[in-house]
Amino acid sequence: MTELAATRASLQETMSFLGAIASGIEEAIGESANGISYLAGKRLGMKLSEKVEKTDDLLQALESVRRVLQENSCLWHFEPFQMHDRPEMIELTESGEEVNLVFRDCMIRQSLFRFGHQQKGSLCNMMFGFFAGALLNIMGRDSVLEIRHAGENACYKRLLIQKAGTKEVA
Amino acid sequence: MVEIQVHEDGCRGCRMCVDICPTTVFEYDEEKRICVVRHQEDCIACLSCAYLCPSGALAHANFHTVKNFYRDLAFCEKMERFL
Ligand code: SF4
Ligand code: SF4
Numbered sequence: 001m002t003e004l005a006a007t008r009a010s011l012q013e014t015m016s017f018l019g020a021i022a023s024g025i026e027e028a029i030g031e032s033a034n035g036i037s038y039l040a041g042k043r044l045g046m047k048l049s050e051k052v053e054k055t056d057d058l059l060q061a062l063e064s065v066r067r068v069l070q071e072n073s074c075l076w077h078f079e080p081f082q083m084h085d086r087p088e089m090i091e092l093t094e095s096g097e098e099v100n101l102v103f104r105d106c107m108i109r110q111s112l113f114r115f116g117h118q119q120k121g122s123l124c125n126m127m128f129g130f131f132a133g134a135l136l137n138i139m140g141r142d143s144v145l146e147i148r149h150a151g152e153n154a155c156y157k158r159l160l161i162q163k164a165g166t167k168e169v170a
Numbered sequence: 171m172v173e174i175q176v177h178e179d180g181c182r183g184c185r186m187c188v189d190i191c192p193t194t195v196f197e198y199d200e201e202k203r204i205c206v207v208r209h210q211e212d213c214i215a216c217l218s219c220a221y222l223c224p225s226g227a228l229a230h231a232n233f234h235t236v237k238n239f240y241r242d243l244a245f246c247e248k249m250e251r252f253l
Contacts, residue, residue: 075237083193083212102214105237149192151216153236156192 033122041129075107119150180227187219
């Protein structure tokens with residue numbers, strides 16, 4: 001095995017281990033597990049995006065988040081997605097700016113499937129935290145990443161960048 | 171773009187694919203009593219419909235399959251010697 005493959009293999013093992021821990025914690029402490037993993041993800045998102053250039057442009061901010069993930073070897077590939085009947089990629093609503101995202105390769109999903117754990121649990125919430133942290137650094141605004149559909153080969157999510165002064169709870 | 175094929179003879183019209191699809195790719199054809207693909211361009215290749223279809227009547231092509239576990243990568247390297 002090459003050094004890179006060995007590093008990836010150990011990362012994969014760690015993720016599988018995390019999947020098992022998260023599932024156990026969910027059983028033990030219930031809903032609070034989501035809060036813990038959200039905060040862990042948020043801290044990670046803030047830390048990894050510390051040096052990223054600030055912007056008000058949502059698509060540019062997403063591109064920066066994608067780059068941060070890639071540079072840190074995080075297997076969380078996502079892309080903005082526009083359905084045929086949606087006039088613009090970004091929709092302006094009363095709460096803020098909304099964009100739909102498709103997540104393809106995801107180290108969390110793959111880890112959960114390995115041992116048959118459920119999706120949409122606390123580890124998936126860590127991703128929400130990661131985005132919230134990174135986007136707070138980059139755009140200076142709060143955000144909500146809602147899982148609309150957790151699929152076997154891809155997940156579909158709605159990202160809301162909140163207007164200053166508004167708060168939507170996921 | 172993802173291509174979806176519905177095997178009309180196999181479809182039993184249960185509408186499970188219509189209900190599960192997050193991007194409303196399918197529609198139910200009342201006359202034929204089967205599902206039909208209406209907005210193939212909206213398919214995100216989550217494959218939930220294919221997993222759920224009780225008749226195995228749905229097939230997808232031209233999509234990105236998520237990466238497998240890296241342990242499988244090592245396994246594949248070993249297997250390559252025999253292939
Ligand atoms: S889930 Fe399968 S059997 Fe049911 S309507 Fe869709 S294609 Fe037909
Ligand atoms: S793969 Fe997913 S997005 Fe595509 S048609 Fe099936 S359920 Fe809909």
